[in-house]
Amino acid sequence: MGTGYAPVQVLVRDGVMQVGSDTYALRTITHIGQRRLVADKGAAWRKFFARALVSLVIGGILVAALGDVWALAVLAVLALLAWRLASVLRLPPVYGLVIGTAGVEREAVWGTNKGEIDQLAADVTKAVGKLDIPPMTFNITHAVGRNEVINMYGAGSIGKATHHGAGNIETR
Helix, strand or coil: CCCEEEEEEEEEEEEEEECCEEEHHHEEEEEEEEEEEECHHHHHHHHHHHHHHHHHHHHHHHHHCCCCCHHHHHHHHHHHHHHHHHHHCCCCCEEEEEEEECEEEEEEEEECHHHHHHHHHHHHHHHHHHCCCCCCCCCCCEEHHHHHHHHHCHHHCCCECCCCCCCCCCEC
8 A cells, every 4th residue: 555645735714724524613722732643663673674584485396395486476575575665665655734623633634745744834823813814725635545554654564553541653
């Protein structure tokens, strides 16, 4: 499963913030925070080496028992493992805007551009303090789907996120 990036428009107007189909009343926002999520590259390397070792052992047994044709299969499996490792190592960090309402924190938007998320957080903070501001539109150009960030960020379930309330997000 690859990570897909798509533009997302965030509208702030008439006392509400709208992110896609989600709407937040600005007067009920009690907390605005940011999170950073990175893929666990150490876990990716560990999985690669473990899977490569198992593949070499099983491949060696198959080559010894059934002939040299199985050597191509072992090379193909190793190439696939290397490709999956490279895809995880190339994943950029993602940055999230977290909105707290009534004691519940929700990830409003995730993107790969830290500057866009920083600007959005600053402007939403201004909007919460002053509800009669003119309408604002933000375009997060490389937004990441929230389900991909929280449940699985990238291939092979590397970079699962947990959060224990206030503070930074942890990756496992």
